[in-house]
Each structure stands twice: as C-alpha cells, then as structure tokens.
Amino acid sequence: MEYAVGRRSATKRTENGPNYMKKDRHDHELGMDRPITRRDFLNGIAVYGGAAVAGSWLAGCGEAKMRPLGQDAAGYNPSSGTGMRGSHVGSFETAHQVRDGTFWQKAGSVSNTGEVYDLVVVGAGISGLAAAYYFRQKAGQNARILILDNHDDFGGHAQRNEFNVGGRLLIANAGTLLIDSPSPYSKEARGLMDELGIDPAALAAKCEDHEAHRGLQSAYFFEKETFGEDRLVVGAPDFWRRETRISWREFLSRTPLSAEAQQDITRLEEDRIDYMPGLSSDEKKDLLSRMSYRDFLLNYVKLHPDALPFYQTRTHGLYAAGIDAVAALDCWALGYPGFQGMNIERSLPAPLSYTALGYLTPHEPYSFMHPDGGASVARHLVRALIPAAVSGHTAEDIVTAKVDYGLLDVSGSPVRIRLDSTVVRARNVGEPESAKEVEVAYERHGEVFSVRGKGVVLACWNTVIPYICPELPTVQKEALAYGVKSPLVYTHVAIRNWTSFKKIGAYRVYSPGMYHTGVSLAPAINIGDYKYPSSPEEPMVLFMTRAPCQPGLPLRDQYRIGRLELYDTPFATFERKIRDQLARILGPGGFDPARDIAGITVNRWPHGYAYEYDSLWNPEPEDQRPCVIGRKQFGRIAIANSDAAAAAYMDPAMDQAYRAVGELLAT
C-alpha cells in the first residue's frame, strides 16, 4: 500500500480561507488529510507492484517492441492496487472513443503483429477464459489462443483486491462474490468446475469458520437525512428470516420509525393476510408480474409511506435497483414479506427474472465463497490454461497462489493473455459466409495492433459489440444494444482491527438510506493457508455496496444515469462518504476513521450485472428476447459472455462460452 504526504490540506487551507478550513477540520477528523493512496497525485489511478499503469516500452524489435512493461514488469500485481479499481482509469476510454466515433480519427496506423491464432478471445472474464478452456478441450491442447482484455487484470468482474496491513495479507472480491446460481449448473458448467477441482459443497463444509461471528448480530443504522436521527439498532430480524431471535415488534420499538410505520412493518412481516382476496393463484401471479414491489406495498398492503425507506433499497444486492423497479412477482419468489397469507402456489411456470426463477427451481444448492469470490475461479482457469503463470495445484491453494503476470503473454506458449488491450475492431476477412479468418485490432498503450484468428469469440459485453463489429446486421446490432448492464460498486475498506464491531455487537450493519447501503465484516472463511482474522485485534476487510440507481425511472434509464454518475464520481468523493459513514455507524464502538482505516478500494462497475429480463419491463416471449437475436454467430465470429444469456451469474457465462466455441468448431 502506498502512502503520500497530505499535500492538499496544507496548500488549500491558505488558498480557500476560513470556509475551507471548516470543511478541512471535518476532513481531518475523517482522516481525509492522511491519504491512504496517492490520490492527489494520481487522481484515483491505482498504483501497484513496481508497475505504473502507463508503462514504458521495452526496447527491441518485432514482438518485444509491442510489449509495454505493464504485466511484464517485475512484481506486477494489479490486485494490490487501491483507490479506484473495477473499471479503472485507463480501461474504458478507448472503448468510449470507439463508441463516440472519434477513435479512428485519432488512431495512428495499425501495426500487424503477424500473429495468427486458432482462436482469439475478446474478454478475459469467466466467459472468455472458459471459452479458451473449452476450445482446447475440443480442438486439442496445442491450439494457439490469444485472449485480449482492456483491464490491467484478468477475471473481468471476477477480480480480486489485496491489502497488506502490518504485514498481513487480506484479500477480498473485487466483484463476483459467490459460487452460486439460481438454476442448477449445466452439465458443461459443472463439468468445467469439476475439472478445475472446485466442489462448492465440499469446500463450504471444509473451509468456513462458522464460529468467528459467534455472538455478533445483524444491525441497522438509521441516518438522520432519511429517518430524522442517527441511530444504531443492534439485533435485527434477518432479511431472509433466518435469525428468529428477535421479534419485529421488539426490533422496531428501538428504531426512530414512526408508530404507523412500525405497526405496518409488523403487519407486513408477520401477519398472514390475503391482499388480493377473490383472485385465483394464477390471477394473483399475473397481477403481481405487472406491478413493482413498491406498488404492491403501497396499493395492496397499504403500507404507510414512512415505512417505504426501510424497504426501498432491499433489492439492490440482487438487481442493483430499488423496489420501484423490481416486479412484485420476483419479490414473491424471493420470499419477501407480504405474500405469506396469499396462497400463491410456489410453482412454475411463472414469468420471473433469471435471478428469481431459481428460488422456485429445486436444485442442489451451490453456495460457496472463496475469500476473493469469483476471482479464484478465474485464477483456476488461468492456472489450467497457463500452468506456469499460477503457482500451486489444489482447489484450496489457489487463494494464496502467486500469479506471475510476466508469464501470461509469452511467445511460444499455446495460450496467451494480453492485458490493457482494448479491441477496437473484429472483422471477417472476406465475406462472413466464406471467411476463413478474422482480423482483430486492439489498442494498447496508445498504439493499435492487429492479429488474426481462425475464429473469434467475443466474450466481452454485448453493448460493445456493435461498435467493434459494425458489419453485423442492423437487427442484430439493435438486439445487442438493448440490454443495459447495471452499475454497482463493491467497496473494500481495510481496517487495523475490528474491535469496534465487537463492541457494538454486530458483524454487519444495514444502512438502507445511506451512500453505501450496508457494511459487513469479510465472510469468515479459512481456506488453505489463508486464515480469517478471527480475533478483533487483527486487521480486517470491510465490505460495502452501493447501487447508484435513480428510483422512479424506467429500469434501463436508471442504469444509464447511474452509470454516468459512477464515471463522474472521483475517488475522493467516495472516500469522504465512506469515512463519514463508517464514523457515524461505528462511532459508538470507538471507531476512528483517521486512525483505523488502512486502505480503501472502490471497485466501480459502471457495466456490472448482465441485464436480466423480467415481467415488469420485458414481457416478450423468451425466444424473441434480444439476447437470443444478438448472440447469433457471424461468419467466424461467435458471441459468448453473460449478456448473451441475460443472466448475471458465472455459470451462464460458462454456458455461453461452450455454445460459442461449439458454433465455431461446427463450421
């Protein structure tokens, strides 16, 4: 972790006079004048290893000349970068220029590297890595594959964050959290997991330290801006009705909610009332599929408006949107309150989003989380593709395995992963029907290169594809552009100890009205050599989430506006909000942000979850859905990624990779 001297407060105080000083004093309390990253200097660009993002060029000619330091620099480890991660500075600008039609005006000539691969994959997320894996499985281990990704790390959404606090390594998921899925993993996805040695059930049984949180409870923080006063209430009934120790009445009596809100929440949560009397189960389902959960609460349950803020953000975790934008039928399937007395048959068919569907589909539970979430799955895949680059051999040692980034893109290796490479064009050489090769052009550190592939899998985001493949039929481009990925933020804060949590008696605190809608201790997982910090005196990682949606607007507009907000919000704003929020929530436990925070990583995902279809916004039949039209093969170009399935999970990303590879090999 890099520290910098707080230059800003010293200079700005004299420049801005007394008003600034007042703000500055608050900044001082929050620790803003003791930056934990070199944000003043780099304005949110993450710093890591010995490598700066804009690496200098290696001297030499031919292939060596086109390889900047970046991933080849000694000690390169992008996971240890703090500040703004996820869609980090340097990862998205080129793609946006291609979208805006300005890229080719400015781009210099395209240098042909002369490389020809059996397969070029665009996107080093789970789908792209799985595509490479399946391709080798079918075409042979000597197949030559190049994987290109615009980020400085592989994994796509499944990347990880590392902190080093006082010599102790703490890791966390930058995006993808759990190995879980609403539906059973397909034969192909399950087969891949098996071959990688990942058995979620066995790992869960072996690795989790259920004792670590003993005695700690869920809590709520009600903040004055929404609820009239700041109040921490420890001991709360669980979202998912698992913690039954506390009754709703008892919990609510300790909150600042009005008497009417308390009464209505108790009724909603505990009473068995049919809010649609006289309708059959099917009629109720139909009606619920066409209204939001918010409308159900207001118009049928007649919930007091004071109670709404308590529920508004409850769907953020699964949908990155509030209850105004989520179908009431989805919330019924998820087991949200209000339906327990309505006698609705828990059966299919029901027009549900992919996420909600799974709650009605009986299947073997897939639920395990590596300490770095889905990043371990990506690391497993990279180890299978380029064994020399990732140390170790087992399902458990993957968590602490060392990645030698310098071995990811080595001449002579059958599989190569080239980071910091934004694909700007992919076109069939000749007519799509008869093409034998695809030319792929990519921008890397200010230069444009081209390679050729006998086939290409676009495992990048649907929204990008029309711009890099303008030759696609118009109807397909429109279909690809339809879904809007949801913006969301996963923030991790490294703290020097977690005694404040112990003192307040909570391991997680929901804060439904705040900038981040919750904060929790890292999941208690011991795996291999990685040990959960089980003593409160040890350093810890906190997990906070934010969905910058815009309640009241159509869902896709909420996502579009939220995305702009994410790109526009500097790291310093996040940092101030985080410090303020933690100080207010954990203050009663003695937390001091200036003293206790050791590092902050904000993983912003302006293009986050794949857009899922639901009954509220997308009533069209399944086979006419844009994702089906959009993923059609085009000559030697096939389309994978989770958008192609309209399902924001790892297994559909694998399934789409399997389909795309199959299409290419069949032709």
Ligand SMILES: Cc1cc2nc3c(=O)[nH]c(=O)nc-3n(C[C@H](O)[C@H](O)[C@H](O)COP(=O)(O)OP(=O)(O)OC[C@H]3O[C@@H](n4cnc5c(N)ncnc54)[C@H](O)[C@@H]3O)c2cc1C
């Ligand atoms: C915050 C978050 C939490 C999640 N939690 C879970 C969970 O708990 N469980 C679960 O199963 N799933 C979860 N998901 C969903 C899961 O992560 C995804 O479905 C899956 O990882 C998608 O893989 P992908 O390869 O299709 O896409 P991605 O992971 O997005 O990878 C695509 C890659 O292509 C790159 N790319 C795009 N355009 C270009 C270009 N022009 N040139 C080069 N590269 C390009 C992208 O930048 C990206 O790196 C979560 C997703 C997010 C965002």
